[in-house]
Amino acid sequence: xxxxxxxxxxxxxxxxxxxxxxxxxxxxxDNLYWYRRVMGKEIKFLLxxxxxxxxxxxxxxxxxxxxxxxxxxxxTLKVQPAELEDxxxxxxxxxPQGDTQYFGPGTRLTVL
Amino acid sequence: xxxxxxxxxxxxxxxGAIASLNCTYSDRGSQSFFWYRQYSGKSxxxxxxxxxxxxxxxxxxxxxxxxxxxxxxxxxxxxQPSDSATYLCAVNYDYKLSFGAGTTVTVRx
Numbered sequence: 001x002x003x004x005x006x007x008x009x010x011x012x013x014x015x016x017x018x019x020x021x022x023x024x025x026x027x028x029x030d031n032l033y034w035y036r037r038v039m040g041k042e043i044k045f046l047l048x049x050x051x052x053x054x055x056x057x058x059x060x061x062x063x064x065x066x067x068x069x070x071x072x073x074x075x076t077l078k079v080q081p082a083e084l085e086d087x088x089x090x091x092x093x094x095x096p097q098g099d100t101q102y103f104g105p106g107t108r109l110t111v112l
Numbered sequence: 113x114x115x116x117x118x119x120x121x122x123x124x125x126x127x128g129a130i131a132s133l134n135c136t137y138s139d140r141g142s143q144s145f146f147w148y149r150q151y152s153g154k155s156x157x158x159x160x161x162x163x164x165x166x167x168x169x170x171x172x173x174x175x176x177x178x179x180x181x182x183x184x185x186x187x188x189x190x191x192q193p194s195d196s197a198t199y200l201c202a203v204n205y206d207y208k209l210s211f212g213a214g215t216t217v218t219v220r221x
Contacts, residue, residue: 004155031207042116043156043200043211056208091155099144099204103155 002026004094004104012110018080021107023092025074029102031095032075034067037106038088046090049075082111115139118201118212126220131188133215135201138182145177145184148200150214156200160186191219 005024013019025032034046046065047057051072060067064083069075079086089108093101119134133147144163148156162168162175162184174187184203188195196219201212 033207033209035209042213043209045208045210048207056206059208093209099207100158100161101146101209102158103148105155 004092004102006090006092006104006107008107009105010108010110012112013082014112015084016081018078019082019109021077021079021090021109023075023077023094023104025092025094026102029094029096030072031097031101032069033093033095033101034075034077035091035093035103036088037091038085043091046077079109082109084111087111115210116201116203116212118199118215120215122216122218124218124220125191127191127193129191131191131195131217131219133186133188133199133201133217135184135186135203135212136182137184137201137203137210139203139205139210140179140182142203142205144204145175146202146204146209147173147175147184147186148202150198150200152198188217191217193219193221195219
């Protein structure tokens with residue numbers, strides 16, 4: 001069974017540019033989560049989808065971040081415009097019914 | 113105040129010894145508890161979950177939960193060099209995981 005995949009693995013952009021991160025869940029996993037780890041800090045929750053619906057987006061830092069999950073399959077997280085403090089590793093996690101979450105490899109975002 | 117605290121590392125143990133990792137959490141409504149292992153540059157890998165008070169064993173790993181004390185621990189028995197990694201304690205409330213900062217374990221051959 002394929003695991004959670006994320007693309008790209010690394011992204012380096014200039015401040016003010018736009019970046020879109022993608023997450024492909026494990027097949028059949030209705031729950032999809034985004035987390036972020038900024039340097040020196042713990043992994044922090046951003047938001048939670050159940051299928052295509054946003055269940056909880058309380059962790060989204062501001063309105064420069066937009067997450068979508070069209071059709072309840074893959075998800076994208078767009079940052080527009082990117083700021084220096086957005087640098088970090090963005091993890092996607094997915095899970096079947098229940099609270100078990102399996103993490104993807106992450107996307108390392110560097111904003112210069 | 114941090115929501116999830118882990119014992120500071122790094123923790124160095126000789127091969128074959130027991131590694132003991134501790135975690136405390138602040139939210140009494142927390143519903144489930146997880147231990148993830150993360151190798152450098154890799155994704156967190158789920159190794160244990162525990163939902164009720166007491167011990168749960170899986171191979172060389174034992175998780176212990178004490179909700180009254182808001183305490184979770186992980187024991188790694190017969191530590192192997194391949195166990196060298198950062199171990200993350202994660203606490204679930206309403207499907208949101210709160211993570212500790214992690215404890216780095218090094219197993220000396």
